[in-house]
Amino acid sequence: MKRQPLRLAILEATRILEQAGVASPRADAELIAAHVLGVERGRLPLVPLVDPPVVEAIGQLVTQRAKRVPLQHLTGWAALGDITVAVGPGVFVPRPETELLLEWGLKVLKGREYPVVVDLCTGSGALALAVAHARPDAVVYAVDNDSNALAWARHNADTRAEAGDTPIRLYSGDVTDHTVFAELDGLVDLVLCNPPYVPEGTPVPPEVAGYDPPQAVFAQGGGLDVIRHVVAAAARLLRPGGGVAIEHDDSHGRAVPPLLQARRVLTDVADHPDLAGRPRFVTARRA
Known part of the structure; x- marks a missing residue:
């Protein structure tokens, strides 16, 4: 499985959350990615590429957040x-x-x-x-x-x-x-x-x-x-x-x-x- 740029996954997550009316789409997208990866948000730039299962896991949480489930519940x-x-x-x-x-x-x-x-x-x-x-x-x-x-x-x-x-x-x-x-x-x-x-x-x-x-x-x-x-x-x-x-x-x-x-x-x-x-x-x- 080919690794994918984390940056693109975050950009897509931000787009989805923005369309859903989430107040802070970029921040929420980054916090979700950091949660999935088990790193602090500030360390995301140190993770340029991720495996497809990581992208999928981010996508699943983003889908829930787009339904306005609180980020903290996720x-x-x-x-x-x-x-x-x-x-x-x-x-x-x-x-x-x-x-x-x-x-x-x-x-x-x-x-x-x-x-x-x-x-x-x-x-x-x-x-x-x-x-x-x-x-x-x-x-x-x-x-x-x-x-x-x-x-x-x-x-x-x-x-x-x-x-x-x-x-x-x-x-x-x-x-x-x-x-x-x-x-x-x-x-x-x-x-x-x-x-x-x-x-x-x-x-x-x-x-x-x-x-x-x-x-x-x-x-x-x-x-x-x-x-x-x-x-x-x-x-x-x-x-x-x-x-x-x-x-x-x-x-x-x-x-x-x-x-x-x-x-x-x-x-x-x-x-x-x-x-x-x-x-x-x-x-x-x-x-």
């Missing part, structure tokens, strides 16, 4: 910070936008020894585990109310612990319950949350509509119901000088900051844009 992982976590059916796929929220949170922790961190609505556990990886001295708590998500989070937590990261403390609970983590009231250095926030009825891409759990995406009250509870939790959990960061819908740039400003104990409220310049997450400090 590769089995998603990245956040310096780690990857396993994802698939039944759990929300972490997005690149959340990197900025994570970066802000890690800056809050600079200069603090043995900080206490809480990740509300943890889903796959990505945020909690990324913090635990970056700050091995941190005590990281994570909670979710969905059993499927918690199963993924437990798997990811076990995998990261086996890799040598500090284990996180994973719990089943609901952020709408005002007793969640009550024993930590006033003791937490950092609260992070990527909650359900898309207003019900909002059109979403096929990758979201068909694969992300609806309860992890949509929220009532114009997308603000869960966020209101997260703000209340942060106000009681944080110690003086502690910080909170909450992701929100790009339509919430003017709606979410006032929810934090209404809490007298929260100061320095600021809203931050995502990688595309859209309003994406709000931060505050405990007075």
Whole structure:
């Protein structure tokens, strides 16, 4: 069997994905090729020729991606910070936008020894585990109310612990319950949350509509119901000088900051844009 140029396979994959309406066709084509070859994306130029079975395997995954199956479901992982976590059916796929929220949170922790961190609505556990990886001295708590998500989070937590990261403390609970983590009231250095926030009825891409759990995406009250509870939790959990960061819908740039400003104990409220310049997450400090 004659070997074939990998470059041509990637070009064909890009064309197919572009026609299918995939938002990042070239990047997805390269990530699929890297996944099949078992190499990092940046090393693809070092693989000029591939065997026909490799081209066929790339083509099969591209066909699935063209049907708008999430790329992360095809590769089995998603990245956040310096780690990857396993994802698939039944759990929300972490997005690149959340990197900025994570970066802000890690800056809050600079200069603090043995900080206490809480990740509300943890889903796959990505945020909690990324913090635990970056700050091995941190005590990281994570909670979710969905059993499927918690199963993924437990798997990811076990995998990261086996890799040598500090284990996180994973719990089943609901952020709408005002007793969640009550024993930590006033003791937490950092609260992070990527909650359900898309207003019900909002059109979403096929990758979201068909694969992300609806309860992890949509929220009532114009997308603000869960966020209101997260703000209340942060106000009681944080110690003086502690910080909170909450992701929100790009339509919430003017709606979410006032929810934090209404809490007298929260100061320095600021809203931050995502990688595309859209309003994406709000931060505050405990007075």
